[in-house]
Amino acid sequence: MATTTPDIQRNRRAKSASRPGDRIFSGLSRGSGITLLVIMAAIAGFLTYRAILAISKDSTSFFTTFEWNPAGNPPVFGIAVLAFGTIVSSVIAMLIAVPVAIGIALFISHYAPRKLAKPLAYVVDLLAAVPSIIYGLWGAIFLVPYLDGLNQWLDEYMGWTYIFDKSGEGVARNLFTVGILLAIMILPIITNVTREVFLQAPKMHEEAALALGATRWEVIRMSVLPFGRSGIISASMLGLGRALGETMAVAVVLSPSFLISGHLLDPGGGTFAQNIAAKFNEANEFGRDALIASGLVLFVITLLVNGAARWIIGRRKEYSGAAA
Amino acid sequence: MKLSRKNGLRASAIGALVVSGALVLSACGSDNNTETPAKDGGTAKTSAASNIDCAGAKGKLLAAGSSAQRNAMDLWVKNFQAACEGVEINYQGIGSGGGITKFNQGQVAFAGSDSALKDEEVAESQKICTGGGKGVNLPMVGGPIAVAYKLDGVDNLILDASTIAKIFDNKITKWNDPAITKLNPGAKLPDSAIQAFHRSDESGTTQNLGKYLSTAAPADWKHDPKSKSWPAQGGQAANGSSGVATAVKDVEGSISYMELSYAEANKSSTVSIATGAAAPVAATTENASKAIAAAKVKGTGNDVALSLDYKTKADGAYPIVLVTYEIACDKGNKAETLPTLKAFLNYTVSEEGQKVLSDAGYAPLPAEIAAKVRAIVPTLS
Numbered sequence: 096m097a098t099t100t101p102d103i104q105r106n107r108r109a110k111s112a113s114r115p116g117d118r119i120f121s122g123l124s125r126g127s128g129i130t131l132l133v134i135m136a137a138i139a140g141f142l143t144y145r146a147i148l149a150i151s152k153d154s155t156s157f158f159t160t161f162e163w164n165p166a167g168n169p170p171v172f173g174i175a176v177l178a179f180g181t182i183v184s185s186v187i188a189m190l191i192a193v194p195v196a197i198g199i200a201l202f203i204s205h206y207a208p209r210k211l212a213k214p215l216a217y218v219v220d221l222l223a224a225v226p227s228i229i230y231g232l233w234g235a236i237f238l239v240p241y242l243d244g245l246n247q248w249l250d251e252y253m254g255w256t257y258i259f260d261k262s263g264e265g266v267a268r269n270l271f272t273v274g275i276l277l278a279i280m281i282l283p284i285i286t287n288v289t290r291e292v293f294l295q296a297p298k299m300h301e302e303a304a305l306a307l308g309a310t311r312w313e314v315i316r317m318s319v320l321p322f323g324r325s326g327i328i329s330a331s332m333l334g335l336g337r338a339l340g341e342t343m344a345v346a347v348v349l350s351p352s353f354l355i356s357g358h359l360l361d362p363g364g365g366t367f368a369q370n371i372a373a374k375f376n377e378a379n380e381f382g383r384d385a386l387i388a389s390g391l392v393l394f395v396i397t398l399l400v401n402g403a404a405r406w407i408i409g410r411r412k413e414y415s416g417a418a419a
Numbered sequence: 420m421k422l423s424r425k426n427g428l429r430a431s432a433i434g435a436l437v438v439s440g441a442l443v444l445s446a447c448g449s450d451n452n453t454e455t456p457a458k459d460g461g462t463a464k465t466s467a468a469s470n471i472d473c474a475g476a477k478g479k480l481l482a483a484g485s486s487a488q489r490n491a492m493d494l495w496v497k498n499f500q501a502a503c504e505g506v507e508i509n510y511q512g513i514g515s516g517g518g519i520t521k522f523n524q525g526q527v528a529f530a531g532s533d534s535a536l537k538d539e540e541v542a543e544s545q546k547i548c549t550g551g552g553k554g555v556n557l558p559m560v561g562g563p564i565a566v567a568y569k570l571d572g573v574d575n576l577i578l579d580a581s582t583i584a585k586i587f588d589n590k591i592t593k594w595n596d597p598a599i600t601k602l603n604p605g606a607k608l609p610d611s612a613i614q615a616f617h618r619s620d621e622s623g624t625t626q627n628l629g630k631y632l633s634t635a636a637p638a639d640w641k642h643d644p645k646s647k648s649w650p651a652q653g654g655q656a657a658n659g660s661s662g663v664a665t666a667v668k669d670v671e672g673s674i675s676y677m678e679l680s681y682a683e684a685n686k687s688s689t690v691s692i693a694t695g696a697a698a699p700v701a702a703t704t705e706n707a708s709k710a711i712a713a714a715k716v717k718g719t720g721n722d723v724a725l726s727l728d729y730k731t732k733a734d735g736a737y738p739i740v741l742v743t744y745e746i747a748c749d750k751g752n753k754a755e756t757l758p759t760l761k762a763f764l765n766y767t768v769s770e771e772g773q774k775v776l777s778d779a780g781y782a783p784l785p786a787e788i789a790a791k792v793r794a795i796v797p798t799l800s
Contacts (some may be wrong), residue, residue, distance in 0.1 A: 283513040350657060351619045352653065352654070373621065376620065377623070378516050379516045
């Protein structure tokens with residue numbers, strides 16, 4: 096007996112470890128993980144290599160130049176305008192999309208009758224399935240003319256805020272319009288993730304709050320929103336990632352120029368991805384390197400945003416679904 | 420839980436139904452759409468395909484470059500493939516810069532470009548063109564760049580190089596500016612702002628307008644004439660030829676520049692240019708050919724790079740033109756694609772090939788230049 100027990104255990108262990116399914120699956124999943132790391136490292140390496148080629152020949156400061164002419168003699172290019180435009184348009188998009196998305200998610204998860212909630216959730220999913228070039232065409236052909244009126248109204252009544260002061264003529268092909276368009280585009284991703292989180296809010300908490308005589312709004316404020324806070328943040332970061340990198344829709348709608356202006360309603364500005372899309376086709380070898388250098392900056396910004404999101408979520412672990 | 424899952428299934432089934440229904444509908448729609456142009460194209464093809472000399476053309480020919488000549492290429496490729504069996508020509512309109520890069524890497528048999536090769540690009544091409552050959556520029560397609568505008572009640576706007584430069588440089592901002600009224604006596608010009616649009620993407624069209632403005636109005640246009648992206652500050656921008664064309668169509672008081680075919684497709688009014696000729700010159704393919712005829716050949720040997728005369732005062736010569744080239748090796752082309760390359764370029768520069776251009780909004784090459792290119796193509800090796 097005493098001698099056989101370890102044998103059986105050893106046999107069992109060896110047997111379970113040697114099942115082909117196990118080995119194949121663990122190999123596959125490990126392989127996937129390694130592949131991902133290799134791909135990311137390759138992208139980062141490629142971007143850095145080409146960016147160094149470009150920046151080493153840049154005659155002005157890469158970070159403060161308000162011009163993009165890598166084909167010129169000497170080559171002049173800088174990312175100041177692109178960084179500004181990318182961040183401003185994304186912030187506008189977040190300011191609009193996050194509150195609306197939370198509202199939709201709460202409505203679907205807690206307010207709407209089930210008959211309405213399901214179709215509504217599907218419609219939101221459909222929004223995510225529309226290709227970005229379609230959003231761009233819709234924005235340029237439909238949204239821009241209709242926003243002219245809103246722009247004039249904002250200029251007239253909100254012009255004192257400086258940012259809504261429209262200094263000249265021009266249709267609404269500006270960063271503000273881009274922000275609105277981006278808001279619509281990132282709405283579904285934020286809505287879906289927050290909705291899932293809200294649905295997972297512990298029923299016990301909600302029922303306890305109800306038992307204490309809380310109204311529905313108080314239930315949401317006391318039990319659902321605190322529970323979902325980290326979910327809201329990570330959903331917003333996912334949305335922000337998409338807004339930062341959106342290319343075609345911005346390229347079609349925006350009227351870019353290499354100027355930084357706080358007047359959001361004036362046509363002008365630019366974003367990283369839009370600039371790359373617009374210039375890549377006709378650029379020569381060096382121009383492409385310069386564009387790739389700007390891509391590297393966007394890559395780093397996106398990494399920072401994701402890192403910040405992880406950090407915030409990590410700090411608020413006590414609220415997350417995993418801990419509950 | 421169970422209940423909700425059931426509902427989910429049902430809802431997803433409905434969703435699938437809706438989506439597949441939409442697919443079926445859209446499939447019908449696209450069928451209808453493609454049918455009509457195919458008919459038109461079909462008749463054009465049979466008439467044009469008659470006299471094409473295939474001369475050993477076979478297999479696949481890859482080419483890439485300028486998007487400005489893509490419509491012409493599409494037309495030529497269609498006709499050529501219809502006439503010569505077993506030939507497949509693939510021209511990718513990825514832009515002149517990309518086309519030249521691919522050519523110099525040996526990935527394509529020829530490149531299309533809006534501007535002639537630079538010295539360093541010629542030097543690079545010598546690696547690909549074996550046996551002492553180099554890349555040569557063969558002008559193939561010309562085109563007028565129209566200055567299109569939208570202004571109610573003004574049909575025949577006349578401008579000169581200096582006013583155009585000032586408008587696009589935001590020095591003239593009102594339609595009733597004295598400089599414009601002087602050129603248009605009798606026209607009812609409104610006291611409204613000019614909304615000047617330019618291309619937001621890099622483009623040979625922008626570059627050629629810049630070359631024209633800096634040559635014909637050097638005092639008023641001091642920006643880099645070689646820049647493919649918009650060199651001036653201010654103004655508004657839109658993406659691609661179709662983007663600026665739509666802007667001009669939609670926005671009252673707007674003005675922009677584009678290939679003539681885009682202005683015609685949107686029925687936009689185009690500016691006639693006061694060049695100093697007897698009468699202002701309208702933007703037509705015929706007038707563009709006259710201006711290209713005034714160009715000097717600056718290339719030597721087999722290179723036919725042109726130096727356009729933007730200051731031409733010849734009667735009926737429309738000065739804002741762009742010439743796009745095909746770039747191939749004069750010696751040392753790849754043996755397997757050489758016969759196809761020669762046969763195809765032979766066709767594109769032939770009278771028949773040039774004739775189809777004006778229907779697509781391009782200007783045929785003037786006789787003298789076409790004759791030069793016709794003599795060179797058969798000597799390619």
